[in-house]
Amino acid sequence: MEVRNRYVATRHHIEGAPTEADFEVREETARWSPDSGEVLVRNLYLSIDPYQLNRMKRSSASHLAVDGILPGQRIAAYAAGEVVASASPEYAEGDVVAGVLGWEDYTLFRPSPAVLMSKVDASFPLSHNISVLGTSGRTAYGGLFEVCKPARGEKVFVSAASGSVGSLVGQFAKLAGCYVVGCAGTKAKVDLLKDKLGFDDAFNYKEEPDLKSALKRYFPDGIDIYFENVGGEMLEAALANMNTYGRVAVSGVISEYTGAGRRAVPDLLEVIYKRITIRGFFAWDFLPKFAEFNAAIGEWVRQGKVQVIEDVSDGLESVPSAFAALFSGQNVGKKLVKLA
């Protein structure tokens, strides 16, 4: 079987903030045969994530953990789709799956643990399988519960709190009995955090000339847990306001991905004297616990205890603008692209 496949590719390595012009939609013929052992998927929802920018750089620490993206090549990405042909006994035509597919109309994959493929839970909207039940939910859950280990009553600060991961971390932390404050970059996002997502408080960091003072105001008793999504000055301000034995889970540092913001210069005296732990992590570090994570998260979503915020663009050609928007603060919640 042959299908015309359109895929999004970079035109060149990207070192700063991405723009639509850095990408192009290319076409190829994807060939599947019954003796290939491969599965052909028509993609339905694509996950658009900031970390992909690091893969697009010529050189990055990212390349140690995930393959770098070469200009002109297909871009692997978490996605959901429908099996249209299968040469694997594990999958049948019509199965709907989620896992590592790509920013493209069709993906061929060979079943292996590396592609993290699973059949979707049809009792949820399909998009949820690559947002709250996908990498974003697992990042939020693993980062909060496995890395930060919150105790009831602890004070939790979440940056980029209206984003795909932050919006879940804050809600999970509330469910764990914590006091939660988030920051975001627009009034609408701040309102969302307070009015819809149940954060105890929230603020617009762009309106705060001094982040250290701002955090002192929002956390008069100090911060126990900082869920780090942005880096730069925000990390410095959080460390300055942390309590003894504070924990920082470094999930992402979006302000440092583009090189636009200045990099964090943490005060290591704070780290020593307050015995702070700063730990970088991935969702994949908790792979053996994904089923457990998803059972807990799924139950919360079913009970209406966790609101799922998805920001959906339409059509493969919208991938470049959707991706670029992540770095100018235009998305709210999980950014997805729905294919026709």
Add this chain to the structure above:
Amino acid sequence: MEVRNRYVATRHHIEGAPTEADFEVREETARWSPDSGEVLVRNLYLSIDPYQLNRMKRSSASHLAVDGILPGQRIAAYAAGEVVASASPEYAEGDVVAGVLGWEDYTLFRPSPAVLMSKVDASFPLSHNISVLGTSGRTAYGGLFEVCKPARGEKVFVSAASGSVGSLVGQFAKLAGCYVVGCAGTKAKVDLLKDKLGFDDAFNYKEEPDLKSALKRYFPDGIDIYFENVGGEMLEAALANMNTYGRVAVSGVISEYTGAGRRAVPDLLEVIYKRITIRGFFAWDFLPKFAEFNAAIGEWVRQGKVQVIEDVSDGLESVPSAFAALFSGQNVGKKLVKLA
């Protein structure tokens, strides 16, 4: 009973590298009475430690954990001495003790857990009780085994490796079956590490124009554990050379205490993608394990498996110069002052 007590005090808050002129020796009359509940100690050995500089600043994260030092006042410090009068049933005249005493001829203390006082183990030289069997040894042991949890064969990098803590960390890591490289600031110190302390390798960081490349040369297979004593560029270079799941124990950042060196700007992408943990700690965090630590360390010292390097100055009036020397790299091993 009254004794004339000479004590070392700061003349003013100190913000940069300390010099002798920042200190003065003052005198007072110390008064002990049989109904005071207090113990009067004639000090014999004083511990001279870099962290005291942070206490001498007008403002520092240090003050959150340890009282700041006010100009003109006595300076609490770990020391060993002999009880000359006791109004406590726990101590008798003639007992030799180690714990929080002060940079002075005599110290009055009231028994409490806060002073961490214990009778010394007379089977060791007295000075060992405030070096390898005191805070330095406990910092090295706790930082390595409790924070970094080394596995046999792991690669360990120690900065300020000829210092009081570093010289022990390297030897402990060798005993744990690790590959150990240290750095120091003179050829004599580097030779000491390699020839006497059993480090697998060592280098003079002052002769390395590019610390990242230097570490790449010394650790072709990467660093698993970095025991951080200096901060600044060294931390950046260590992170750049760390392996996945690397651990950084932040024991001290002497280059950042004086504000002279530039502060570390860690690449947080390294932290995320290599899932690095950076943890600040104190020896005191492991207080419930001190007996266990000392039993292990003492046995190694007895068996000659750990060499104890002590750098002893004579007389209370030498405290200011001994302390200032810590920040110009003039000490080797644990800096102590012996009182007459």
